[in-house]
Amino acid sequence: MKNTGDQQLVKRINRSLILRLLRKPAALQTGLSRAQLAKASGLTKSTVSLLVLDLLQEGWLMEGDLSNEASRGRPSTPLRMDTTRKALIGVEVAVDSVRVVGVSLIGSVLCTRNEPLTNASPSDACKQVAKMTAGVHKDLLKRGMQLHGVGVGVPGAFDTATGRLSFAPNLGWRDIDFVPLITKAFARTGMPAVPVFVQNEADTSALSEYEFANNNANDSLIFVTCGVGVGAGIVLNDRLFTGVQGMAGEIGHSILQIGGAQCSCGRRGCAETFFGERVLSKMDDPSMGGKYLGLVLHNLWTTFNPGTLVVGGSSCVRYPSMVDVASKALAAYANSAGITPAPKVRTASYGILAAAVGAAALVLHQEQLFFK
């Protein structure tokens, strides 16, 4: 019986490999033939053909020129991700709002809903999320699309090993058994029982860039999100790096000043007390918060030396000059050390939707767990 299990695992890895190759920017434009997929994946042509047959039938892929029936099934006919049949839903639970998006398999945003968070207790928040998600699911059904999975981004440290939300200081949540809570809330709305994945919202934001906007499997990427909370999503070696308790990238609570201002987490002098949104909103010139964002970006850069640095979140949308100040500060640090060119910082491709779109990308990212 073990052989059967191994064969299923191998099949799953190979399927993920093919889907990954077809989500690369170049393949989105022109598609890849079975022969090209075999070459790029290292699989035999017959294995690729069998896998592609399943993926076409299940609605993952589409084939060739829709007007040319005769071209289908040939080794040279290009295959593409099918953007018309399967859809994903991404949810961002923010400190003061809930955002839900329906997206295609390549990250095109199809529908969105956004509401203030009406009650921050975990069970009430889950009820509101479920109701809004069921609404987006209805929108997708009207488009004739089938829901494949739901991802949820939360403003705190999520421990993937236990499925518990260990710490969300800005919501006042500690050690919440979140996955059963949200799954039951979805079930009560009558939604289909699809896979549900949860992760920190800075991590999901990083996946919006990594899986959809900048799908370069050889890259490392750090996404710094600046809102009420400040956090970083870190992708290393093709995987999210979340740490032992899911706290990796909690840079909002890295301490910039010993004995500084009181932070929501209980410590003093955390980065959030310098450029968290509640602090920025009280400043005469919020762009000056960018000096501290630049300092944090510099420290992340010296620690990880990532291929790509992205900044996003509501503060970067509200105070774009803060990003300019941060980029200049980072460049000045690099210049002082004689390192040229200075690392580039770019803003989030999906803007304010990054965490929600990335939560949808989390579904694909987690299903690729065995790839690599």
Ligand SMILES: [Zn+2]
């Ligand atoms: Zn703190």
